[in-house]
Amino acid sequence: MRQIAFLVVILFSACPTPAQQPPDALLSMQSALTNAIDRAGRSVVAIARVRKDLPADAMGDLKFNLPGLGRPLIDPSNPAFVPTEFASGVIVSADGDVLTNFHVLDDPKQNDYYVWHRGIGSQAVVQATPAEVLAGDPWTDLAILRIENAKDLPAIKMGDASQIQRGMFVISLGNPYAIARDGYPSASMGIVSNLQRAAAPRPDKESRGQAPPSQQLHEFGTLIQTDAKLNLGTSGGALVNLQGEMIGLTTSLAAVAGYEQSAGFAIPIDKSMRAAIDKLREGKTPAFGFLGLEPADLPEPQRARGLRGAIVRQVLQGMPAQRAGLRSGDLITKIDGQPIDGAAGLFREMSRRPANAHVQMTLLQGNPLTDDFQSKIVDVTLGKKYLALTKPGYSRFPEPSWRGLRVDHGTALPPGQLFGFSRPREILPVAVISVDPGTPAWNAGLRPGQFVQKVGDKSVPDPDTFYELVKEQTDAVALTIVGPGDREQRISVPTSIQ
Known part of the structure; x- marks a missing residue:
């Protein structure tokens, strides 16, 4: 009690009486606050989400619904307009890119968005601008709105x-x-x-009381x-x-x-x-890293000895971890110098890095229960994580395709296709993700779950290389395909349906 009373006396002594000037420390703190609010506040905007009234056959476009025949005029610049669904955003580029949450936008096919921001070189006025969605990603809960024809907007300064x-x-x-x-x-x-x-x-109606999948x-x-x-x-x-x-x-x-x-x-x-x-x-949804192993938390005896990290329980055949030399029993302690504590920490660090990123991993190999282990640093090139999300992301630019075929990183296949082979095998870098029925690729025999090894006589190390090799082709193209059971075959994909 005497300590509390002493603290109260100090606090009251720091507060100015009506005849006193506030202490310099308080004035300095107040100045820092007001300057920070003024500097960053110019970049923070108000967002309104307004429901569209569109027929079902007109909802395939991400461009926003502007008032027209058969729809009431929505005028957010009218002082009487008060949105019922609202949120915030942050200007991140002078030409009109606004960062907000994915959950704020909900479904861009069903909503319009209006943004209010301060004008440059003028007093604050209400500026209601129809905005267009560039892209949104549910995994990070991030999305970008763009205010078209904007210029000289006060982009916020990013910290770390x-x-x-x-x-x-x-x-x-x-x-x-x-x-x-x-x-x-x-x-x-x-x-x-x-x-x-x-x-x-977030609860899922289909989970039936069980833990819902990560979203x-x-x-x-x-x-x-x-x-x-x-x-x-x-x-x-x-x-x-x-x-x-x-x-x-x-x-x-x-x-x-x-x-x-x-x-x-x-x-x-x-x-x-x-x-x-x-x-x-850029109008694209980001992709995130995949290591390809099953981690586990350290047992209490190891933690009691001061060890921290994630134990490798199993390394999946053909995955980035296996190619980098990781093996069952390894203890992962750091990723790019960042300490790891437990399986969730390892999953977090891998899942927030971009697909195809190069990471440096610190390992303890041997027996962590004794002194019979050694530290090792390995470089790993991540694959791409497959995400089974109930709400898909959206982007201004669709994923590329060629003659009805869409490819991606081999690790981006659903688990049922990735591991649905008769025996463990090498997972190739480029996989067939989808094939549209009735297209040249479909009729040639290409199916999801296969891997593309070559285009003509050239190896395919990544999806971008595949699209680069085929984009200028005007004739039939020969692909070397590896399917279930490691069966290799050469398939010719024609230019048109035959």
Whole structure:
């Protein structure tokens, strides 16, 4: 009690009386806050989601529905217009790219989106601009809206979430209750409460009480937790540091029954998330890494000895881990110098890196229960992860195809096709993902689950090379295909249906 009383006395002594000037430290802190809010606030926008009224046969386009015959005129610039579905966004390019959450947009085929932002060199005015979806990714819960014909918008300055620590001051900027349409996002202040927090899995009607399949990377512990106040409508807003740099994209409230306060979360803006954002800005959905092993948590005796990491329980034949020399019993301790703690930590680090990325892995090989083990560093080139998501991503540019055939990384096949062979075998880099019935590729005998080994007499190391080799071909093209049972055959794909 004496310690508490002493602390109260110190706090009251720091507070100025009406006749006193605030201490320099408080004035400096206040100045940093106001400067950060002013600097970053110009880049935070209000978003409204407005339901379309389109017939079913007119909903195949991602371009937004503008008012026309048979539809009421929606005028978001009218002060009387108050959206019922609203959120926040962050300007990430001067020419109109706006970052927000995937869950904010819902289905672009069924909704229009309007964005309010501050004009450059003028007072804040309501600017309601029909926006177009470039791409959205449910795995990272990120999406990009584009305001067409925009220029000189105040793009936010990106920070690096990998450098933040618990206890650092942060500011949340967003559009609570849709009140930021005047161009001034609301601010709240707090600290970084914790790091690498896990999002709660979303219930699935089909799960029947069982644990639902993972639908987000953030279920494995990526999120920044903050006690900054995040009200309804702040999803898609900016979490910034005292320099006004964006270190997180606010994403959700984790309300707990029986508690008045909620914990706020933000997606960290670090190297891997910036790579995903860049891919979305290109109008494409990002792909993520796959290692190809079964990890397990360390048993308690090893943890009691101070060891940390993930044990390799099984290495899958033909996968990136096997090609890099990993084997059952290895202890993975670091990925690119980042310490790993447990199977979930390994899964998180692999699943947030881009497909085909090169990573450096630190291993302990031998018997971790004794001193009979040695440290080893190996380089691994990741494959592409197959994601079974209930909500698919969307992109402005469709996946490439050729004569009805679509290929991808070999590891991107569904597990049933990837491992549905009579015996373990080498997984080749390029797999047939889909074939449209009735097309030249289909009629030639190509089917999902096969692997493309060669185009003509040239080897195919990756999907991009395949499309590069076939794009200029005007005649029939010979493909060397490896199918179930390692059966190799040469298939000629004609230019047209025969």
